[in-house]
Amino acid sequence: MSLDPSSAGARRRRRRRPWLVSLAGALLLALSAALWYMVVDGLGEAPEAWLEKEQRFRQAIREVLVGATDEAGLAPELPRWPGPLPAAAERIALCADTELARGVAFHATYRTIDYPWGDVPAHLATSADLLIRCLRAIELDLQQLVHLDRTAHAKRYPLHLWGGSGPDKSVDHRRLPNLYAFFRAFLPELPRDTGSPEARAAFLPGDVVFWAAAGGEDHPGLAGIVTDRRDETGMPRCVTIDPADRRVSDAYPVNKWPIRGHFRVDPDALMEAYLAQNPRVTFEPRP
Numbered sequence: 504m505s506l507d508p509s510s511a512g513a514r515r516r517r518r519r520r521p522w523l524v525s526l527a528g529a530l531l532l533a534l535s536a537a538l539w540y541m542v543v544d545g546l547g548e549a550p551e552a553w554l555e556k557e558q559r560f561r562q563a564i565r566e567v568l569v570g571a572t573d574e575a576g577l578a579p580e581l582p583r584w585p586g587p588l589p590a591a592a593e594r595i596a597l598c599a600d601t602e603l604a605r606g607v608a609f610h611a612t613y614r615t616i617d618y619p620w621g622d623v624p625a626h627l628a629t630s631a632d633l634l635i636r637c638l639r640a641i642e643l644d645l646q647q648l649v650h651l652d653r654t655a656h657a658k659r660y661p662l663h664l665w666g667g668s669g670p671d672k673s674v675d676h677r678r679l680p681n682l683y684a685f686f687r688a689f690l691p692e693l694p695r696d697t698g699s700p701e702a703r704a705a706f707l708p709g710d711v712v713f714w715a716a717a718g719g720e721d722h723p724g725l726a727g728i729v730t731d732r733r734d735e736t737g738m739p740r741c742v743t744i745d746p747a748d749r750r751v752s753d754a755y756p757v758n759k760w761p762i763r764g765h766f767r768v769d770p771d772a773l774m775e776a777y778l779a780q781n782p783r784v785t786f787e788p789r790p
Contacts, residue, residue, distance in 0.1 A: 581737045582704045591641045591770055592709030598637035599728040599742040600753075602628070607751045609744050618672040619647040619787045628751070630726045630744045631677045634711060637728055641770045642789070648777065649676040649685050651784045660684050661722060680722040683713050686766045689776045695762040700737040706757050710767050712741060714760035723763040727755065 588596075610627035620639070623632060635645045650672050653660050661680045662668070675681055693710070696702040706712070708731040713723035727743030730753055734740065738756040745752070778784070 581700050584704045584733065584737070584739075585707050585731060588708060589769070591768060592707060594640045595637045595709035595711075595728060595768065596731060598640040599633065599730065602633055602636065603742050603751050603753055605751075607633075607744065609746055609749045609751075611746070613674060616673045618650070619644050620789050621646055621673070628744055629677065629746075631679050631682055633728065633742065633744060633751070634682060634726055635676060638768065639789075641768065643768070643770055643773065644786070644789070645682065645685070646672065646676045647786055649681055652685065652688070652777070652781055653681065655781055655784075656688075659688055664722070679713070679724065679726055682726065683723050683764055686711065686713075686764060688780075689773050690766045690768065693765040693767060695765050697738065697758040697762070703733070703737045703739060703757070706739045706765065707767065708739075710765060712757055712762060712766075713764035715763045716745070716760035725760065729757060 605626065607626060607628045609629065610623065611629050614623050616622060622636065628636070638645055650670060653675055654670050660675075661684065664680055665678070694702065694705055697706075706729050708729050710729040712727050712729060714725045714727070715723060716725040725743060725745065727741035729739050729741050732740045732753065734756065738758060740753050741755045741757050741759075742751060742753045743755055744750070745755070
């Protein structure tokens with residue numbers, strides 16, 4: 504009896520089909536679960552709650568892939584980091600992660616905003632807006648601080664970059680060179696070196712970093728906030744909004760671009776230095 508090769512091939516294909524159907528079903532189920540987690544399950548949650556759950560999810564995936572371990576086990580030569588943090592630093596770092604959870608998009612167009620405590624729409628920002636929002640988490644309104652100081656001490660700011668225009672409450676504090684000048688005037692500059700694990704450990708969560716990315720020789724083009732996460736070499740990661748990526752991200756190591764400035768915000772020390780140079784100013788409280 505002769506065998507028909509085509510019928511034998513059909514039988515082999517039929518034998519394979521249950522495996523293919525099972526595989527396709529498993530993939531569809533996994534995709535549905537991922538979409539539910541990323542899109543539906545988080546609706547209505549506060550950004551802080553979503554962020555906490557997202558971090559637990561990432562940790563669970565990491566343990567499945569590489570095994571449960573702690574950071575010291577992965578890289579025992581790294582110095583302990585970050586250790587106890589001041590309350591202000593914790594609030595700044597949490598604010599940066601909250602902006603990350605929101606998925607804030609890059610938007611640099613000029614907008615007329617309220618004064619004081621004014622802001623662009625919450626779903627939009629530049630890296631300067633990230634700093635503004637997160638210093639408001641410790642009750643520092645850079646809009647008022649920069650405007651009042653820029654009015655009293657205009658020579659401190661690189662006003663020539665904008666044609667020497669008069670004060671503008673809507674945008675002066677949103678210009679990174681102005682923020683950089685403000686930080687240098689009222690906060691001590693910290694080391695910029697990242698050449699060793701010990702040097703990298705000097706960048707703590709909540710620290711503010713200015714980079715020369717897309718900036719001029721003397722002025723920064725980007726700023727970010729150090730997170731409580733670092734890579735296996737001890738390089739801390741930062742939250743920022745890179746115009747090239749169009750959305751807030753924490754994928755940037757602190758040395759991603761040349762560092763122009765590194766600052767740690769102590770609100771009491773900053774205000775003491777500020778009032779010493781601006782003794783007659785008055786501030787309006789948060790609405």
